[in-house]
Amino acid sequence: MFTLDCSTRSQALLTLSTGFGCSVMELKNVLLSLDIEQIYETDHSIMVDSQQYLREYVCTELGSTGEFTTAYWFHGTRTLADNTFEEGLLALNQAESLVMDMLVNLAPDAEVKEKLQAWNFHAGVPDKLFRLRTTNKMHWGPFGHLVREIHLHTRKLWQHDYMRLPELVEDVCNAYQKKHGQDLTGHYLKVLKPCIVCFRADIDYEEGALEAALSYAYTSVRELPPDSGAVFGIDRHGISVSGDAIVNVEFTNSHEIYGKIS
Structure with missing residues (x-):
């Protein structure tokens, strides 16, 4: 074996x-x-x-x-630079509240923070995809690629680029722009760091x-x-990865993600 x-x-x-x-x-x-x-x-x-x-x-x-x-499986995400995934890699239904807390705490100003906090309850973001992902078990994962390098070629291979923005974060940014006319994407790209969890x-x-x-x-x-x-x-299928099963947490700079692979 x-x-x-x-x-x-x-x-x-x-x-x-x-x-x-x-x-x-x-x-x-x-x-x-x-x-x-x-x-x-x-x-x-x-x-x-x-x-x-x-x-x-x-x-x-x-x-x-x-x-x-x-x-070994490779899960791409974007998260806090000090996230060690000690508690493991959580299924999306368990990670939802943590993601929302993170976005609220890292909001660019008090006004955005207040508006995001008003959405900070289960399936509370006014976005169809966000609500679908958080209420339907088929979306809970966690997911991972067998080949780590797939995360470095997502555009070419027609895969979602989780290291740019995880889907829930993207959904929140889309909902906020639609509701309040402000695009938060650039802000969260700056304050969150691309990461591969093995x-x-x-x-x-x-x-x-x-x-x-x-x-x-x-x-x-x-x-x-x-x-x-x-x-x-x-x-x-909604079963989180325990901390003991985490092999490595790798933070990767954006130029290494989207640049030439040696």
């Missing part, structure tokens, strides 16, 4: 090679021996998606992997996790950014 670690390109290659029982170089060579784009352009008889094709190809070349039972949890769908990790490895050995094949996540 193995833990899948896609915190970096090198770690992804290392843990995958450990699972396959081969060297990192052997795995690299197998990945480089395949040109998926060309195969799909020339062979229109293929009836599986590219992630499955890649997994089956690698397994044919290297044999089946050992069982990946757990993984936690360890079980893998529910091993094939999907393996395919995403291999897709990430495939682009990594070609020195390319991750593509959509590496997008794979976890949904905790």
Whole structure:
């Protein structure tokens, strides 16, 4: 039984090679021996998606992997610079009041603080999305990406950029602008810091996790950014992540998020 670690390109290659029982170089060579784009352009008889094709190809070349039972998952957010997540990573229904308290306490002036405080009760923000997220369990998470680097390419991969603004904060800013005509987005971008919380949890769908990790490895050995094949996540379905399961809390500067990835 193995833990899948896609915190970096090198770690992804290392843990995958450990699972396959081969060297990192052997795995690299197998990945480089395949040109998926060309195969799909020339062979229109293929009836599986590219992630499955890649997994089956690698397994044919290297044999089946050992069982990946757990993984490191990466939750993006924007929060106070001194937030250590000692109490863990809370499901959205539990985090709602903490998020509102944070926004109230960090309000740019007394007038905004008073108006936000008037919304500081369960589902109290006059925004449809805010109320949907806080009352419907399917939105409570917590969520996380298997591949850390996905958070650095959210726009290209059509993912929500949680490190810019978490959805609840965005909803509050939208509601405030609509109700009071003032955009608070710039203020909260300044006072909150982008953050990636790494936690360890079980893998529910091993094939999907393996395919995403291999897709990430495939682009990594070609020195390319991750593509959509590496997008794979976890949904905790309203069960918070305990503090003991938190592996790392990483604050990242904006230029590192949106700049070139080395």
